[in-house]
Amino acid sequence: MIPTAKDWLHRLMTEARSAQLDHLDVLINCAALPAPLLPKLFELTPAPSCAWLFEQTPEQELAHQGPVLLRIVLASQEQCAGIAELLNAAHHNFCALILISRWPFTDLTAHLRGATQATWSNGACCGVLRYYDTRLFRYFCDQLTPHQQGLFHAPVIQWHWIDHDSKAATLSGFDSRPDNQNTLSGMSMSDEQVLHLQAVSAAVQWFKAYEKTPNEHGFTSREAMIRCLFTVHLDISRQKLEKRHHEDFIACALSEHLPLTLTRGEAT
Structure with missing residues (x-):
């Protein structure tokens, strides 16, 4: 509730x-x-x-x-x-x-x-x-x-x-x-703790600017999608990807999640 x-x-x-x-x-x-x-x-x-x-x-x-x-x-x-x-x-x-x-x-x-x-x-x-x-x-x-x-x-x-x-x-x-x-x-x-905090901050800012809903990527909540984005941004930092590659990397990660409507349709 x-x-x-x-x-x-x-x-x-x-x-x-x-x-x-x-x-x-x-x-x-x-x-x-x-x-x-x-x-x-x-x-x-x-x-x-x-x-x-x-x-x-x-x-x-x-x-x-x-x-x-x-x-x-x-x-x-x-x-x-x-x-x-x-x-x-x-x-x-x-x-x-x-x-x-x-x-x-x-x-x-x-x-x-x-x-x-x-x-x-x-x-x-x-x-x-x-x-x-x-x-x-x-x-x-x-x-x-x-x-x-x-x-x-x-x-x-x-x-x-x-x-x-x-x-x-x-x-x-x-x-x-x-x-x-x-x-x-x-x-x-530690440097690792700071890296994690920077990643979640970047994930939250990216989510705030994003126009699609969590359901469109198979997530049941905003919190679940942000947890996924946190992991994605952490990978970006650890791999030291150039900024011009960030959006493609994020889009690729999100594409692995099917929209909830499709998942439900397939189940029936």
């Missing part, structure tokens, strides 16, 4: 209360917001706790175009109504990652801010980890080592987001207590 934004938010608030929490944390990717929806929330009295994750990082100048963490107090009808309005307007824009967390807001902010900063190639390269982009979140988590998973998921009971098929998705965290051992100040990634 595909939830409405209202139904989804109501369920998440219920889960937060079941965990004996009086708040819900919402991580918004401002680059994907369809309209300037945040000012209304900031004008409330009291306003939700707010932290721009790119502040105090090399991306400081882009802070208000990046991820922002909001803590919504469940007892505040105004805050709940404000976040409901925002999520309703942005329900299909892949910009809201919901966290159920016991951590104090300042500790959670520091942790999630540290997770945006990555180094790889033995520290020779650095950049931003866009885990807060819900189109990439699952793939990002899948690439983490067990040690990295323990660190990254430490503050979270559960993560929630809306996937490419407009369905509610969830992932369990570790629900650890905050201490110096599990608070992130940055993430050290």
Whole structure:
């Protein structure tokens, strides 16, 4: 069942209360917001706790175009109504990652801010980890080592987001207590992990620009087609194909999947 934004938010608030929490944390990717929806929330009295994750990082100048963490107090009808309005307007824009967390807001902010900063190639390269982009979140988590998973998921009971098929998705965290051992100040990634993340980003962008539906290539969902495209783009990177050959390579890979209508017709 595909939830409405209202139904989804109501369920998440219920889960937060079941965990004996009086708040819900919402991580918004401002680059994907369809309209300037945040000012209304900031004008409330009291306003939700707010932290721009790119502040105090090399991306400081882009802070208000990046991820922002909001803590919504469940007892505040105004805050709940404000976040409901925002999520309703942005329900299909892949910009809201919901966290159920016991951590104090300042500790959670520091942790999630540290997770945006990555180094790889033995520290020779650095950049931003866009885990807060819900189109990439699952793939990002899948690439983490067990040690990295323990660190990254430490503050979270559960993560929630809306996937490419407009369905509610969830992932369990570790629900650890905050201490110096599990608070992130940055993430050290392997070159292979970065290659995977670049491939899924390329796959998502290619899918976004593509005009045909997943059914035309034999896929039952957008998520299934993107998983296939991720593998294809990973092959492109590993084989170091020149850009002029990319489209033919992708078309060849997709041609191996028969349209669902043909498959059903043959079955009868």
